[in-house]
Amino acid sequence: QVQLQESGPGLVRPSETLSLICTVSGDSMSNYYWSWIRQSPGKGLEWIGYVYYSGYTNYNPSLKSRVTISVDTAKNQFSLTLKSVTAADTAVYYCARHYYGSGQRFDYWGQGTLVTVSS
Amino acid sequence: DIQLTQSPSSLSASVGDSITITCQASQHINDKLNWYQQKPGKAPKLLIYDASDLETGVPSRFSGSGSGTSFSLRISGLQPEDIATYYCQQFGSLPTFGQGTRLEIK
Numbered sequence: 001q002v003q004l005q006e007s008g009p010g011l012v013r014p015s016e017t018l019s020l021i022c023t024v025s026g027d028s029m030s031n032y033y034w035s036w037i038r039q040s041p042g043k044g045l046e047w048i049g050y051v052y053y054s055g056y057t058n059y060n061p062s063l064k065s066r067v068t069i070s071v072d073t074a075k076n077q078f079s080l081t082l083k084s085v086t087a088a089d090t091a092v093y094y095c096a097r098h099y100y101g102s103g104q105r106f107d108y109w110g111q112g113t114l115v116t117v118s119s
Numbered sequence: 120d121i122q123l124t125q126s127p128s129s130l131s132a133s134v135g136d137s138i139t140i141t142c143q144a145s146q147h148i149n150d151k152l153n154w155y156q157q158k159p160g161k162a163p164k165l166l167i168y169d170a171s172d173l174e175t176g177v178p179s180r181f182s183g184s185g186s187g188t189s190f191s192l193r194i195s196g197l198q199p200e201d202i203a204t205y206y207c208q209q210f211g212s213l214p215t216f217g218q219g220t221r222l223e224i225k
Binding site for chain 1: 150151153155156161162163164165168169172206208210213214215216218219
């Protein structure tokens, strides 16, 4: 059974950088895409971007200038950095396995971690 | 971006009822539409993928249909554990989600 777990600071100051890690267990990261998704009361569920196990990435155009997603298959982890955060980036951040085969779907999710942007 | 509009935004039904939630896409997306269930404080859970395929382990009272721009999720024989918010999500282009439908049990 694949399990994902987010970790990182719950509080980030405005204008600073948000950094989260997702640790994957129960399966290899190979041959899968891995996504970050966030959920805020104001914007609902928003896909941030994905990384393939090879390191290839694709980002939501609305966040692309501030986002980096990377992967470390040796540690079975992938990470999110979001620069220059504002209060609008306050959300629950989820990592998810992004199944990309005959169809696409987010089939396994982490439990989510709340990140608050505040001074 | 492809916009997804769900209706209704909320509904109340009784145990044993059948309900339908609809999802309208702003562009043609073939069958690239998934449905998720989210309970309070939990992550979304995949129910239906590719518009009508039931995810492994999901009860058969859940079903999906549609293609193109119009889709629906049906729950036949509501159970108390179905209290949740339901989201559609498309993969016709970069992923987007509907705004959600909150289901309450009378």
